[in-house]
Amino acid sequence: MMDEIQEELVTKIQELLTNKDYMALRSTMMELQAADIAVLLGEFPEDDIPILFRLLPKETAAECFAYFETEVQETLINEFSDRELWNVIEGLFVDDMVDIIEEMPANVVKRIIKNTPYEKREEVNMILRYPKNSAGTIMTTEFVELKAWMTREQVYRNIRESGVEKETVYDCYVTDASRHLIGVISVKDLIMSDDEDAVVDDLMETEVIAANVLEDRESVVATMKKYGFVALPVTDGENRLVGIVTSDDALTVIEDESTEDIEIMAAITPSEKTYFKTTVFETWKMRIPWLLFLMISSVFTSKILQYFEGQLTANGALIAFMPMLMGTAGNAGGQVSVTIIRSLSIGEVRMSDILKIVWKEFRVSILCGITLAVVNFLKMLAVDNVTIGVALTVSLTISLTVVVAKFIGGILPVIAKRIGFDPAVMASPFITTICDAVSLLLYFRVASIILGI
């Protein structure tokens, strides 16, 4: 929805609200998608939201409720009578309910649980118990479950009777009497079939690709992406169907996982909250551990510089180029490490490729090293007003550090993965710290050879 249209709508609804024209209000809102109604209502003051919300028909109300910001949800729940709360909860999908419960304070959660039908409560609790980032936490427990003996008409009736509450009906899963997953049939297969008398058993695919409920959500999405599935069944350890993951869950997972990778690469502890929802103190907690760790670990560069203090003060000209050397090394190493981390993460590179990576990075770093050294040599003579010896020292150091930095940047993420760490922790800030130390050591070594210090 575009911003101008939204503003117009807000004005219109405000007017109708002042005039207490509830019929018109209701029909204006009903022209919109639930997601848009939620955005729209978010623009109104806290007092008006419950009035507007109560005008929505029961089903739209529940759908809309799932789209609200956490604060609006909390306000509404506190406004609701028990009966109203029960109605909304009845219309919510189990996975949306889990998302809501995870964000609410304990006293609100208590009230929600109290007003949840028994069966739904069981399902919510089950999902809340699965390990973080497992298939179990992203799946929905509402799906169409068919039996092998059903005819096409029986399937349609089954979908019709159970379907309104299901998030997706297009892939239906077939189970035996003990709920073991034995087949999958898509609505497309049913429509495609010319045989009026066919039963599910005749049309279903028996080689079903499923995820285990404890499997990492990233691998679940990778499977869906590989096969182009709109849904994937989730089974427990005994191949019993417990839920399905749908394509909109997959979109969210891909986006979340990328954000997590990016945060870790930037030396931030990942968080599931959005930027403005994270308090100042929480933000501090997410950032300070890495800042402290990286600050402390620079004790190596300090020690190196303290050791060479005498040579540096005697050859003051060398000092000016330390930041450039350290910066270039860090950038060169960071480029590689980030590339490898991302490639590992989306499966383009495997741990066994380490030698191929080293060989490729070696050739790239030779090219980069020579280019940088030549440009730097000319630049130093032209603008920095230094001796040829100093220019040569700095340029040679650049090319050497780039080679070493690209080597380190290439292997560290792979090693991290092999020993069970998230490769993303090996990104730029960490690489920078190592490259700082390496480039200084090389600098003094090269300087002692060329300048004899």
Place this chain on the structure above:
Amino acid sequence: MMDEIQEELVTKIQELLTNKDYMALRSTMMELQAADIAVLLGEFPEDDIPILFRLLPKETAAECFAYFETEVQETLINEFSDRELWNVIEGLFVDDMVDIIEEMPANVVKRIIKNTPYEKREEVNMILRYPKNSAGTIMTTEFVELKAWMTREQVYRNIRESGVEKETVYDCYVTDASRHLIGVISVKDLIMSDDEDAVVDDLMETEVIAANVLEDRESVVATMKKYGFVALPVTDGENRLVGIVTSDDALTVIEDESTEDIEIMAAITPSEKTYFKTTVFETWKMRIPWLLFLMISSVFTSKILQYFEGQLTANGALIAFMPMLMGTAGNAGGQVSVTIIRSLSIGEVRMSDILKIVWKEFRVSILCGITLAVVNFLKMLAVDNVTIGVALTVSLTISLTVVVAKFIGGILPVIAKRIGFDPAVMASPFITTICDAVSLLLYFRVASIILGI
């Protein structure tokens, strides 16, 4: 498919191939999904692939072909007779064909085009002409198009007749005589309806959310994510239906866009090729511009250090802590810039939030600055063997640089976006260069006040 299972299969197929048992080969392969057959065949030497490929039935062959690596596709096309090529192309979806054509050398493209039915050629050319990253380049032109007067049975027949070639049939779009998009109806709506005599007009939703064919692919996916759609119709400037975007395209877009963001943040020119498919020279070209730019821009730090060279050589103890100060500033600034870049990219933060960002980062940076200063002060006295004056100088500089770095990291991405740059270019390496200069300037200012140099 797990690695051990795959190895077993490769061995089995090699055996059957040696024994020329083509019947068994065919049935072994037919038990697998097309995506898995493609991975499997990729493990065989170039000479064996055409033999195995020719054993596949026509439809599976085309599906499989779309999954192959570019090199394998090229080998096969060169092996194919014109008739074989025609058969494969006939079975390919238009969007897969476009992907293949974009990767092939000119002579192969010529042969492909020559062996493509006229209508499909038109569609491929149309997609190839859309601007980079537009909805037009990710959409598929094969979809179910219905008329308002159709009955349920007519819809099913229509899907049945046209559907096998369609990537998705679950959302069907309704057009008028001039192909203007007038409604959408899902197969679910059809199944749900109890009214046997209903026509499309009675059941369809007329408020259709569609993307424009020139719209950025990122905004297309954002729309799909917002409404939880499995498909989105794409229309031209006159609201005529030209294609649809499906959820598997959306998954790819989200992953690609995240990778692009990550590459730009790491100072790499983004590329669409995978790590190992990019040649050494191409990799050099992607990385060297930024390395050169960042190297040259460190001329500021060099100038600052040259200016203060006298003070530094006279107070050698200060040199040892320069890398730590610059590193901490870069890390602190990088944490903010990366957070803001990602939040802008997924729509959690808007340009108008700049003052809110500054205010939040100011408070966070005060907390971080104090923590770092205190820890650093104690650490310097304990292990670095320096005077209280030096420890005080360094610690005070740390807290000041962190405040400034977080301010710069917070506003630069927003400013970049406002003036029409990709905010991601303002990530760590760029911020680091600025923070280096700022932290040195602050260092010398604080030192001159506290130490009187």
